[in-house]
Amino acid sequence: MSARPLPPAPPRRVSTWLLAGAIVALVVASFASLQLQWSAFFSPDALAVTTEFLAGFTPPETSPAFLRKTALAAAETLSMSAIGTLLAVAGGMALAIAGAxxxxxxxxxxxRGLLNVLRSIPELVWASLLLVAAGLGPFAGTLALAAHTSGVLGRLFADALENADPHPEATLLTNxxxxxxxxLYATMPQTxxxxxxxxxxxxxxxxRAAAVLGVVGAGGLGQMLKFHLSLFQMQNAATxxxxxxxxxxxxxxxSFALRRALTR
Known part of the structure; x- marks a missing residue:
C-alpha cells in the first residue's frame, strides 16, 4: 500500500514576508545605531580591571551578626513579595471579572485600560512614586509590587475567564x-x-523585583546591597x-514543586 502524498505547504502571504523583513531591518538598525565596542569590552585592560573588581568580593562576610542581619533582610524581601503578590491576586481578580x-x-x-496602565509602569517607577507618599521602607515596595502585578495578573485572569467554556455556567443559569x-461552581473550577x-x-x-526595589529605598536585601556597595564594602555586598x-x-x-502538584 503506497503512502499518501503530503499535502502542499500553505502559500506564504506577502504580509508574512514584509513582517520578517521589518524584523531583520530592525535588528540590523539596532546593531548599527548602538555602536557596541566589543573589542574594548574584551581588551586586556578591561579584563584586568574586571578581575580586580570581582576579587574584592572575596571572601564574603560571614560574621554571625552580619549573617543575622542578612537573614532578617531576606525575610523582609520574602514578605514583600508574598504580600505584594496576595494583594495583586485580589486586585487583579476584581479587575479581571470586569475585564472579561x-x-x-x-x-x-x-x-482593560486600567490594567494596561498598571502593568505598563515598572515596579521601580511605582516604588519611586510611592516612596513619596509612604516613605522609605518595605511598605512602599510592597505596594509597588502589588500595583504592577495587579495589572499583569488581571490581564492573565481576564483572558483565562474569557477562554473558559461558557456551557457549564449557562446550564446552571438555565436550571x-x-x-x-x-x-463560582462552573467557570472558576475551569480557570x-x-x-x-x-x-x-x-x-x-x-x-527578584523585591530584591531590586531596595535599591531605591524600599527595604530588604536590595537596600542592604545598595548601602554596602556605596561604601565599597565588597565582602559584605558579596554575602x-x-x-x-x-x-x-x-x-x-x-514554586516549581507546587506547579507540578497542581498539574497532576
Missing amino acids: GRLGKVQRVLA GAAPAAAF LPQMLSYTLYRWENNI VIIAMLLLVALVDAA
Missing part, C-alpha cells in the same frame, strides 16, 4: 442557579489551576548577593 466582559462592555474597556453561584500557575510564576518574579541567589533558588524550587 462579565459586567458590561463599558466596564470591560475601563478595566435556576444564581449568577454568582454559577460563576483556577491556570490562575494558580500564573500566581506562582509572578511570585517568582516578585522575589548579600549570595543571600539573594539562595532566596530566589529556594522560591523557584518551591
